[in-house]
Amino acid sequence: MNLPAVKVIYLNEMRRFWNTLLQSLASPVISTALYFVVFGAAIGSRIEEIGGVSYGAFIVPGLMMLSLLTQSISNASFGIFFPKFTGTIYEIMSAPISFFEIVLGYVGAAATKSFIIGSIILLTASFFVELRIAHPWWMMLFFVLTCISFSLFGFIIGLWADNFEKLQLIPLLVITPLVFLGGSFYSIDMLPPLWQKITLFNPVVYLISGFRWSFFEVADVGVAWSLLMILVFLLTCLGLVWWMFKTGYKLKQ
Amino acid sequence: MSTILSVKNLSKTYDSGHQALTNINLDICQGEIIALLGPNGAGKTTLISTICGLVSPTSGTVTVDGHDIITHYRQTRELIGLVPQELTLGAFDKVWDTVNFSRGLFGMAPDPEYLTQLLKDLSLHDKRDSMLMTLSGGMKRRVLIAKALSHQPRVLFLDEPTAGVDVELRKDMWQIVEKLRASGVTIILTTHYIEEAEEIADRVGVIAGGELLLVEDKSALMEKLGKKQLRIDLRETITEVPASLAEFNLSLSDDGTSVTYTYDTRGERTGITTLLKAINDAGLGLADLQTSQSSLEDIFVNLVHTES
Ligand SMILES: Nc1ncnc2c1ncn2[C@@H]1O[C@H](COP(=O)(O)OP(=O)(O)O)[C@@H](O)[C@H]1O
Numbered sequence: 001m002n003l004p005a006v007k008v009i010y011l012n013e014m015r016r017f018w019n020t021l022l023q024s025l026a027s028p029v030i031s032t033a034l035y036f037v038v039f040g041a042a043i044g045s046r047i048e049e050i051g052g053v054s055y056g057a058f059i060v061p062g063l064m065m066l067s068l069l070t071q072s073i074s075n076a077s078f079g080i081f082f083p084k085f086t087g088t089i090y091e092i093m094s095a096p097i098s099f100f101e102i103v104l105g106y107v108g109a110a111a112t113k114s115f116i117i118g119s120i121i122l123l124t125a126s127f128f129v130e131l132r133i134a135h136p137w138w139m140m141l142f143f144v145l146t147c148i149s150f151s152l153f154g155f156i157i158g159l160w161a162d163n164f165e166k167l168q169l170i171p172l173l174v175i176t177p178l179v180f181l182g183g184s185f186y187s188i189d190m191l192p193p194l195w196q197k198i199t200l201f202n203p204v205v206y207l208i209s210g211f212r213w214s215f216f217e218v219a220d221v222g223v224a225w226s227l228l229m230i231l232v233f234l235l236t237c238l239g240l241v242w243w244m245f246k247t248g249y250k251l252k253q
Numbered sequence: 254m255s256t257i258l259s260v261k262n263l264s265k266t267y268d269s270g271h272q273a274l275t276n277i278n279l280d281i282c283q284g285e286i287i288a289l290l291g292p293n294g295a296g297k298t299t300l301i302s303t304i305c306g307l308v309s310p311t312s313g314t315v316t317v318d319g320h321d322i323i324t325h326y327r328q329t330r331e332l333i334g335l336v337p338q339e340l341t342l343g344a345f346d347k348v349w350d351t352v353n354f355s356r357g358l359f360g361m362a363p364d365p366e367y368l369t370q371l372l373k374d375l376s377l378h379d380k381r382d383s384m385l386m387t388l389s390g391g392m393k394r395r396v397l398i399a400k401a402l403s404h405q406p407r408v409l410f411l412d413e414p415t416a417g418v419d420v421e422l423r424k425d426m427w428q429i430v431e432k433l434r435a436s437g438v439t440i441i442l443t444t445h446y447i448e449e450a451e452e453i454a455d456r457v458g459v460i461a462g463g464e465l466l467l468v469e470d471k472s473a474l475m476e477k478l479g480k481k482q483l484r485i486d487l488r489e490t491i492t493e494v495p496a497s498l499a500e501f502n503l504s505l506s507d508d509g510t511s512v513t514y515t516y517d518t519r520g521e522r523t524g525i526t527t528l529l530k531a532i533n534d535a536g537l538g539l540a541d542l543q544t545s546q547s548s549l550e551d552i553f554v555n556l557v558h559t560e561s
């Protein structure tokens with residue numbers, strides 16, 4: 001195992017984060033605060049409790065998921081796309097390093113950033129609403145698994161994309177709609193029966209439901225399903241990255 | 254000398270269908286400096302990239318220090334440093350950070366002392382905290398060399414290290430290469446400047462159209478390149494070269510109106526004076542004289558011709 005390589009990749013990726021720390025942290029804090037002002041205070045005060053949870057608190061897990069998904073994908077995809085774009089990836093491709101170590105460095109850093117941002121959001125939220133976390137370990141598990149698997153997914157997008165448009169395409173056209181329609185801001189029960197069924201095909205529903213359950217013990221689907229879903233997603237992404245490196249997909253001629 | 258790098262029957266056809274390398278065979282000894290000489294598009298970069306792991310070979314094998322570059326890529330890549338042809342560097346990193354990054358990437362523990370000395374040797378020390386995008390082209394080239402040497406490789410690839418760099422850097426580069434050779438590093442460089450090959454290489458490989466046409470000791474190749482020809486047009490037509498001129502190894506043209514004398518420009522004496530006197534003594538009249546030198550291009554053309 002080439003640990004020094006994993007370390008320098010990881011630290012190098014994190015350096016960008018620290019260099020733009022204010023930017024990196026200010027935007028999630030401000031947007032979270034805005035969501036709370038709009039949904040929590042202005043609109044939320046007119047919405048009744050969901051499963052005994054105030055609307056303001058109810059949206060916290062969804063809000064965190066929204067940021068985790070978008071941040072993980074954008075950080076990880078940019079992290080690997082940029083060296084590909086500038087050509088500096090030649091160094092990584094010619095180094096004595098395995099695909100797993102490359103992934104560990106890049107995805108590890110992207111996941112760490114998401115984790116930090118998610119924690120900041122949680123902290124910010126706790127100033128606006130009264131939060132309780134019924135199952136802290138489950139919460140941590142979902143939190144960490146989401147950071148890792150969506151950073152992996154972003155990494156794949158970064159490998160696949162050969163221009164900036166493609167880099168933006170999936171987050172914009174796929175992820176954002178799935179998150180908004182995945183019950184970030186409402187419970188599935190609130191939908192008409194047909195839509196409830198359709199929504200179950202949205203994998204993000206399982207994520208948000210499981211995560212929310214770990215806070216408030218209210219869930220749209222069973223927590224085991226949520227866990228299974230995220231593990232399947234994680235392994236699929238891992239398999240895909242492995243295949244990409246094995247075949248040299250868009251990395252080697 | 255033991256073989257450090259061995260290329261066997263290596264071919265590469267790109268996805269586009271273009272065959273960039275055809276059945277390359279090459280053995281490189283530990284500690285030698287070999288220049289791959291060839292025109293643009295010859296396949297030099299493809300060859301280097303394949304050995305370094307950036308391009309997958311279509312067929313054939315490469316071993317470095319006895320290890321296969323695909324099945325034992327960790328062992329082979331640890332031994333190799335690569336300075337790419339293009340100035341590919343991140344924009345926002347600092348010189349010091351980027352060489353440390355390279356060293357770590359190749360699995361080495363940090364060694365600030367070695368890296369400080371390396372930067373000093375490459376006249377980069379006072380730029381250690383500069384951002385890469387603020388550096389001139391020549392400085393960037395130096396940074397790429399520092400990155401390639403950061404993990405103390407035993408084999409160094411320099412892909413057109415002096416293309417488009419100023420005279421000063423070129424001189425520095427040759428000095429650096431000389432120093433590395435003294436420390437036992439094997440160096441493979443590509444160039445299309447014959448003088449460069451002449452200046453620093455022990456052996457020269459000529460590559461064109463994806464084929465390695467020849468690999469020879471520099472001195473042998475230079476001898477070919479150093480040859481000049483003197484064509485002497487005669488006043489009369491002759492059927493054979495007079496016996497008194499036998500020692501000059503003249504070749505007679507088909508129509509018998511001229512003879513050609515081949516000599517070495519770098520020899521102490523060219524023998525032209527004695528030749529002209531001998532021709533005069535043989536009673537032949539001179540109509541015209543003309544000298545020509547085989548350029549690298551001619552050599553390529555000749556080689557390609559004799560190959561096919
Ligand atoms: N990625 C690629 N895809 C298709 N053809 C390529 C690729 N890279 C290089 N070539 C072609 O292969 C040939 C050899 O290129 P290269 O190895 O870069 O030559 P050199 O370094 O000697 O100038 C050229 O004709 C070039 O156009």
Ligand SMILES: [Mg+2]
Pocket residue numbers: 297298299338412413
């Ligand atoms: Mg080239």
